[in-house]
Amino acid sequence: MAGEFSLIDxxxxxxxxxxxxxxxxxxxAALLTPEAGGQLVVAMDTLNVGVHFPGDTAAADIGWKAxxxxxxxxxxxxxxxxxxxxxLSLPTPDTEWIDAFLDGFDALARPHAVALVGGDTTRGxxxxxxxxxxxxxxxxxxxxxxxxxxDDVWVSGSLGDAAAALAQWTQGGARDTELRxxxxxxxxxxxxxxxxxxxxHAAIDVSDGLLADLGHLCRASGxxxxxxxxxxxxxxxxxxxxxxxxxxxxxxxxxGDDYExxxxxxQHARAAIxxxxxxxxxxxxxxxxxxxxxxxxxxxxxxxxxxxxRAGWDHFAG
Amino acid sequence: MAGEFSLIDxxxxxxxxxxxxxxxxxxxAALLTPEAGGQLVVAMDTLNVGVHFPGDTAAADIGWKAxxxxxxxxxxxxxxxxxxxxxLSLPTPDTEWIDAFLDGFDALARPHAVALVGGDTTRGxxxxxxxxxxxxxxxxxxxxxxxxxxDDVWVSGSLGDAAAALAQWTQGGARDTELRxxxxxxxxxxxxxxxxxxxxHAAIDVSDGLLADLGHLCRASGxxxxxxxxxxxxxxxxxxxxxxxxxxxxxxxxxGDDYExxxxxxQHARAAIxxxxxxxxxxxxxxxxxxxxxxxxxxxxxxxxxxxxRAGWDHFAG
Numbered sequence: 001m002a003g004e005f006s007l008i009d010x011x012x013x014x015x016x017x018x019x020x021x022x023x024x025x026x027x028x029a030a031l032l033t034p035e036a037g038g039q040l041v042v043a044m045d046t047l048n049v050g051v052h053f054p055g056d057t058a059a060a061d062i063g064w065k066a067x068x069x070x071x072x073x074x075x076x077x078x079x080x081x082x083x084x085x086x087x088l089s090l091p092t093p094d095t096e097w098i099d100a101f102l103d104g105f106d107a108l109a110r111p112h113a114v115a116l117v118g119g120d121t122t123r124g125x126x127x128x129x130x131x132x133x134x135x136x137x138x139x140x141x142x143x144x145x146x147x148x149x150x151d152d153v154w155v156s157g158s159l160g161d162a163a164a165a166l167a168q169w170t171q172g173g174a175r176d177t178e179l180r181x182x183x184x185x186x187x188x189x190x191x192x193x194x195x196x197x198x199x200x201h202a203a204i205d206v207s208d209g210l211l212a213d214l215g216h217l218c219r220a221s222g223x224x225x226x227x228x229x230x231x232x233x234x235x236x237x238x239x240x241x242x243x244x245x246x247x248x249x250x251x252x253x254x255x256g257d258d259y260e261x262x263x264x265x266x267q268h269a270r271a272a273i274x275x276x277x278x279x280x281x282x283x284x285x286x287x288x289x290x291x292x293x294x295x296x297x298x299x300x301x302x303x304x305x306x307x308x309x310r311a312g313w314d315h316f317a318g
Numbered sequence: 319m320a321g322e323f324s325l326i327d328x329x330x331x332x333x334x335x336x337x338x339x340x341x342x343x344x345x346x347a348a349l350l351t352p353e354a355g356g357q358l359v360v361a362m363d364t365l366n367v368g369v370h371f372p373g374d375t376a377a378a379d380i381g382w383k384a385x386x387x388x389x390x391x392x393x394x395x396x397x398x399x400x401x402x403x404x405x406l407s408l409p410t411p412d413t414e415w416i417d418a419f420l421d422g423f424d425a426l427a428r429p430h431a432v433a434l435v436g437g438d439t440t441r442g443x444x445x446x447x448x449x450x451x452x453x454x455x456x457x458x459x460x461x462x463x464x465x466x467x468x469d470d471v472w473v474s475g476s477l478g479d480a481a482a483a484l485a486q487w488t489q490g491g492a493r494d495t496e497l498r499x500x501x502x503x504x505x506x507x508x509x510x511x512x513x514x515x516x517x518x519h520a521a522i523d524v525s526d527g528l529l530a531d532l533g534h535l536c537r538a539s540g541x542x543x544x545x546x547x548x549x550x551x552x553x554x555x556x557x558x559x560x561x562x563x564x565x566x567x568x569x570x571x572x573x574g575d576d577y578e579x580x581x582x583x584x585q586h587a588r589a590a591i592x593x594x595x596x597x598x599x600x601x602x603x604x605x606x607x608x609x610x611x612x613x614x615x616x617x618x619x620x621x622x623x624x625x626x627x628r629a630g631w632d633h634f635a636g
Binding site: 022023026027028029030031032033034038039040041042043044045046048051052072073074076077079083085086087089117118119120122123124125127129131132133134136138141143144145203204205220 | 340341344345346347348349350351352356357358359360361362363364366367368369370390391392394395397401403404405407435436437438440441442443445447449450451452454456459461462463521522523538
């Protein structure tokens with residue numbers, strides 16, 4: 001057990017160093033040198049126990065995920081991450097828990113060279129708020145409002161794994177470690193997002209569920225989308241764990257927390273996008289197209305209308 | 319009652335507009351144009367119910383204070399605020415509460431032209447995390463580590479009011495509205511901090527208690543400080559509410575949450591600092607001096623050693 005100041009020292013000892021951090025943890029605020037000519041990209045998201053992660057989640061996984069969901073927002077903008085701040089509320093200042101939390105946080109921060117530059121630790125129910133800062137060349141950000149009629153709709157990786165893990169946890173049945181890893185340690189698609197800035201028209205990360213998030217993108221762009229639910233990419237782990245293809249579709253189309261990228265791009269970019277996917281090692285799949293109108297229509301491969309059994313993930317509806 | 323998206327719409331409708339916000343609330347992240355040639359200054363602090371504010375605090379006051387404690391960090395750096403992000407955890411999405419919260423938040427954001435550009439709303443115990451972003455000319459930030467032997471130690475405004483209000487609330491006795499206003503609606507000393515950048519050597523805001531915060535400043539600067547507790551500025555409200563001068567001193571020297579500035583400056587800057595105080599309308603008081611060594615020694619006006627009855631405000635010790 002330790003007071004606030006030794007906790008802060010503990011955190012400060014482990015942060016990633018960057019030349020653009022003039023003054024990091026330890027003053028009233030951080031002093032940072034912005035990238036010359038770049039646009040600053042800022043996202044902030046909180047994870048609360050029992051809402052954003054199951055109560056039995058390991059401290060290291062909470063540390064990873066709190067940073068990952070924020071880096072995923074930067075990925076969806078095509079931004080390069082630089083710095084983050086962390087506000088950690090804990091019932092008790094448990095140094096063992098903190099060290100494990102930082103193990104997970106660092107495991108993601110270090111390969112992406114994200115410097116933790118400030119924030120606070122405070123007493124309260126377990127809650128983790130992270131703000132991330134990155135840069136993008138002016139005019140190059142992947143916004144939600146750029147989708148155009150005729151665009152393909154793409155998704156990265158595979159969908160439904162995190163929702164399947166959550167369902168297994170909620171139902172208390174068999175638990176698949178590969179699925180649970182997708183829920184606990186989402187991999188923000190930063191390299192993919194950065195490579196897409198000159199090809200994609202619009203992007204969003206899949207945190208609420210594909211149909212819900214694509215709906216946000218369509219609303220922002222003033223367009224509609226058609227999605228082929230049979231084309232949605234499923235992992236081998238998902239197919240192994242859940243036999244019913246109807247259940248797959250619902251998890252893939254509506255399950256949250258996958259943190260894949262959903263993006264739209266013109267048809268003439270297909271070869272370029274395939275090359276980017278090969279280079280980044282992240283598969284991408286065409287799952288639909290942008291059309292005039294509003295809303296998202298889901299169909300099965302034979303053209304029949306399809307309606308999900310469950311709505312998107314609203315953090316106030318749970 | 320409303321879902322997450324209508325809450326966000328409610329918040330978005332009221333934000334301050336700025337020309338340097340390329341894209342605010344509504345995408346995966348905000349897109350911002352940093353001030354050309356400026357250093358970015360970033361602070362983030364969380365307020366939890368029962369830890370940082372009494373459970374009976376009005377929603378509007380929580381909104382004000384959540385922004386104020388962060389702007390106070392920018393004030394202590396001498397920075398000009400620009401943008402903020404807000405992460406709001408609420409047990410239920412109560413639109414009446416949100417509107418009142420935003421009333422208080424806006425009442426402080428608008429006069430300082432601070433644009434709310436992102437964040438999230440989520441379900442959880444009442445908790446408010448705010449990150450603020452501002453700018454300062456390179457090399458001009460007021461850091462904690464610049465104090466020099468021979469400097470005067472100054473504080474702005476008056477000390478002890480917020481702690482007195484908290485003591486009144488805790489003890490359930492008579493309550494003074496002027497003191498309570500200092501606890502609920504601290505006034506970040508932004509204009510004062512910005513004017514001090516060319517005169518002060520070091521600064522910190524008084525959030526943990528003067529002796530504790532001056533101790534942080536001395537540790538960062540590798541110096542010691544002597545403080546005359548009889549010189550600490552007391553408001554008329556404090557003197558009226560609490561008759562015992564011994565009680566005043568303890569509240570003024572160790573009480574947290576005043577969000578005044580404590581700064582050090584060379585003796586030759588006294589006239590300039592007095593002029594800045596007149597221009598900003600915020601009185602400043604010399605309360606001690608920086609000497610060689612380490613630690614903070616408090617004495618009464620007659621030179622006797624003085625020890626506070628209560629330690630500084632540690633958010634994990636409460």
